[in-house]
Amino acid sequence: MTPRVVAKLAAPLLAIVAATMLAPLGLAIFDGRSRSAIAYLASGLACVLVALLLARLGRDQDQEVNHKDAIGVVVLIWLVMGIFGGLPFMLEGALLDPAAALFEAVSGFTTTGATVVGDIEGLSRASNLWRCEMHWIGGMGIVVLFVAVFPQLGVGAKQLFRNEVPGPTTEGLRPHIKQTAVALWWIYGGLTVLCAILMVVAGMPIFDAICHSMSTLGTGGYSPKAASIGAYQNPAIDWITAAFMLVAGLNFGLYYAAARGRWRALFTNPETRFYLGLNVVVTVVVAWSIWSRHPSIGESLRYASFQTLAVTTTTGFMTEDFDTYPNVARYLLFLCMFVGGCAGSTAGGIKVVRVYLMFKVMTRELRSLAAPHAVATVKLGKQSMPPGVISAVLVFFVTYLLIFVATSLLLVALDLELMTAMSATVACLSSVGPGLDAVGPAQNFAVVPALGKLALCGCMVAGRLELFVLLSVFSRELWRR
Numbered sequence: 001m002t003p004r005v006v007a008k009l010a011a012p013l014l015a016i017v018a019a020t021m022l023a024p025l026g027l028a029i030f031d032g033r034s035r036s037a038i039a040y041l042a043s044g045l046a047c048v049l050v051a052l053l054l055a056r057l058g059r060d061q062d063q064e065v066n067h068k069d070a071i072g073v074v075v076l077i078w079l080v081m082g083i084f085g086g087l088p089f090m091l092e093g094a095l096l097d098p099a100a101a102l103f104e105a106v107s108g109f110t111t112t113g114a115t116v117v118g119d120i121e122g123l124s125r126a127s128n129l130w131r132c133e134m135h136w137i138g139g140m141g142i143v144v145l146f147v148a149v150f151p152q153l154g155v156g157a158k159q160l161f162r163n164e165v166p167g168p169t170t171e172g173l174r175p176h177i178k179q180t181a182v183a184l185w186w187i188y189g190g191l192t193v194l195c196a197i198l199m200v201v202a203g204m205p206i207f208d209a210i211c212h213s214m215s216t217l218g219t220g221g222y223s224p225k226a227a228s229i230g231a232y233q234n235p236a237i238d239w240i241t242a243a244f245m246l247v248a249g250l251n252f253g254l255y256y257a258a259a260r261g262r263w264r265a266l267f268t269n270p271e272t273r274f275y276l277g278l279n280v281v282v283t284v285v286v287a288w289s290i291w292s293r294h295p296s297i298g299e300s301l302r303y304a305s306f307q308t309l310a311v312t313t314t315t316g317f318m319t320e321d322f323d324t325y326p327n328v329a330r331y332l333l334f335l336c337m338f339v340g341g342c343a344g345s346t347a348g349g350i351k352v353v354r355v356y357l358m359f360k361v362m363t364r365e366l367r368s369l370a371a372p373h374a375v376a377t378v379k380l381g382k383q384s385m386p387p388g389v390i391s392a393v394l395v396f397f398v399t400y401l402l403i404f405v406a407t408s409l410l411l412v413a414l415d416l417e418l419m420t421a422m423s424a425t426v427a428c429l430s431s432v433g434p435g436l437d438a439v440g441p442a443q444n445f446a447v448v449p450a451l452g453k454l455a456l457c458g459c460m461v462a463g464r465l466e467l468f469v470l471l472s473v474f475s476r477e478l479w480r481r
Contacts, residue, residue: 006072008058011051013077017084018047020137021130024088028126036124039091047084068478075473078461082106085134094123099450106457108134110464111346113221113316113433114424116446116453120226125207128224132211138464139218139248139346140188144181187255188346192217195244202236216244219346221316221433228441230319235302238319242306249313249341250275270381271342271353275312278339278352282332283308289329304329311336314348316433316441323440334436337426338400348431348463350400353380354393361390399467404429407455414449424448428459 021044028036085105089095095104100116107114108131117123123131196213200206208224215222225231229241250272257265266272287297287304294300307322309315311333322333340349357378364376377384404425411421416438423435424445434441439448448456462470472478 002069003072004058005069006058006076007054009069009073010076010080011055011058013073014047014051014054014080014084017081017137018044018051020133021047021088023133024126024130027129028124031125033124033126036088036092036126039088040126040130042091043084043087046087050080050084071469071472071478074465075461075470078109078465081109081138082457082461085109085130088130089127092124092127094127097450099453100446103445103453103457104131105134106460107428107433108220108222109138110431110460111135111138111218111220111314111348112428112431112460112463113215114428114435114439114445114456114460115222115433116444116448118444118446120224123224125224128211128222129207131222132214132218132220132224135218135220135222136192136214137218139220140184144184183256184252187252187259188217191244191247191255195240198240199237202240203234204232204237212241213244215317216241216315217248217346219245219248219313219315219341219348219431221310223317228318229306238302238306241317242309245309245313245315245317246279248315249309249345249347251342251344252346253344268381271356274356275342275352278336279305279308279312282312282336285332286325286329289326307333308336311432312339312347313341313345314430314432316427318434318441321440321442323434323436323442330436334423334426337423337430337432337435340430340432348429350397350430354396356380357385357390357393358397360385361394396467399471400429403459403462403467407459410455411448411452414452416448416452420447424452424456425459428456429463431460431463 021040025037025040025044028034028040082102082105085108086095086098086101086103087105089101089104090098095101095116103114103116106112113135120128192213195216196209199209199212204212211222211224212229214220221228223229223231229237250266251269254265254269254272283301283305286308287300290304291297291300294303303320306317306319307325310317311322314337323330325333338350339355340351341347343351343353357380360378360380364378367376378390379385404422407425407429408421411424412418416424419436420438423437424439427433427435427439434443437443439445445453445456458470
């Protein structure tokens with residue numbers, strides 16, 4: 001890895017982060033919140049200053065971006081974004097604890113949605129907008145935006161793009177990476193605008209609709225309301241939000257294919273079918289388990305489908321506290337936290353395609369016991385998966401579990417209750433947001449000690465970057481030129 005090359009590429013990325021603070025700054029000025037305005041102005045200027053320093057450090061560097069440099073840029077920008085993203089909360093006085101401010105910002109940019117804010121509605125509108133804007137930026141990815149805006153990267157753009165887009169499959173939608181990034185952002189932005197318009201039509205205030213649409217398409221879960229979507233008690237808003245959560249949890253590459261006339265791709269993709277089937281099964285079981293607390297099966301299905309999609313898409317909204325559900329529903333939703341959404345979506349988790357392939361591998365092994373001499377292949381649809389892909393899936397799964405166990409053990413050692421520790425870990429590692437017990441949907445992560453918050457920040461970044469991108473930073477091989 002070449003530090004000067006990394007610095008050169010990270011500089012404009014930080015400049016983009018600074019530019020995104022203009023929206024909350026303008027809103028703070030409009031609302032007459034001088035302290036909020038100063039907080040966002042100072043944070044933006046600090047971000048620009050660091051960007052200028054990095055640009056100076058990386059001047060005269062014309063070296064092509066290699067794989068190691070791309071990893072360095074992606075990891076650096078995601079870590080630095082957390083620092084600058086949390087700075088306004090501290091300067092404004094909303095979160096004075098540095099660990100808490102960092103946690104809130106990292107949770108925002110990684111679209112996790114876990115919060116340490118107790119009085120959400122007591123925050124300024126600028127800060128609530130910033131929280132949801134971080135989701136929207138982080139959902140499609142600041143690096144993907146960078147690739148779309150700065151085409152001069154050339155071959156290096158592909159390295160950045162592949163390290164940023166979540167999921168085991170990151171094939172381009174168009175021949176050139178820049179065109180792919182631009183196409184993704186047009187689809188992403190268009191769906192966000194459509195979601196906001198429908199929410200307003202359904203009766204949601206404009207500011208709330210803007211915030212919630214960014215959180216929904218970014219599969220984040222931050223809300224300007226303490227009760228989240230449940231604050232509106234509006235079935236239409238519930239169904240609109242649920243529909244767009246489902247949309248955000250699917251592979252965005254399929255939407256591009258549909259826009260180009262290949263509608264069948266939306267329905268023939270094996271990962272999509274498995275994902276939809278999983279959601280249907282979980283929704284039915286949850287609806288059955290909570291039927292007694294609702295006046296009709298329709299109401300039960302409405303609440304069950306919303307909570308199920310909020311977990312499987314890793315958005316983390318709520319219309320009621322699923323931590324009060326019967327144990328069968330709680331346990332099923334807890335397991336869904338591990339799975340997450342589809343590859344190429346804004347959702348987190350292990351990813352549906354990996355779970356699907358794990359089932360296929362298990363089926364192959366069972367068949368090989370009955371017919372040891374038969375040659376069985378693992379297929380994704382009609383495509384046979386090479387051994388390297390299967391090996392990568394298995395390694396990812398084992399690594400995910402090891403990080404889950406290690407972080408849960410640390411949180412338990414910090415005196416958190418077992419289910420609180422386990423659910424907090426998977427909620428952050430899979431970018432879900434709320435967990436169970438003390439970090440449930442009606443609670444927050446303020447109960448987690450500072451060291452635990454930092455460990456969970458690591459989980460959030462690792463989960464967002466598909467584990468190995470972050471873990472490779474600790475490899476000596478990466479630092480060799």
